[in-house]
Amino acid sequence: MNIIQYQALTLPADFYELLKMHAKDYQTQEVRFITLNFADPDYNAERGGFHPVEIGLSRQGDAWALSYFTDFAFYGRVMPELEREIDVHFQAQEVYSTFYGTRPLREVAGLVLLLLKNFLSYVAIDAYVVKVQAH
Secondary structure, three states: OOEOOOOOOOOOHHHHHHHHHHHHHHOOOOOOEEEEEEEOOOOEOOOEOOOOEEEEEEEEOOEEEEEEEEEEEEEOOOOOEEEEEEEEEOOOOEEEEOOOEEEEHHHHHHHHHHHHHHHHHHHHOOOOEEEEEEO
């Protein structure tokens, strides 16, 4: 599986390897988009845990491009709801955060790299159950 290296920011090689490992069985010609969901089955609003993450890959010819990386968290006290906390839109080169709204990726590159580093460390300790959907 060929994943196009993101040009606007050097992402960890381990991140690309993880994507390839989970998406390799879904690269038939009919598939145009792949969604990878990483979920901690014990994560909840009361006790916390590892934030769920969703990653989107879109077909670009014979290769795949990063579309988005979304980190979710519970918000609200009485009836907490799972909402996006940090949303990286690779193709638009923008990052949304509940803390500061939407910013150009170049302004928050450090945050994105820290987010990916933390995510990869959680994957390494098997914090997530992974589900893959092909569209």
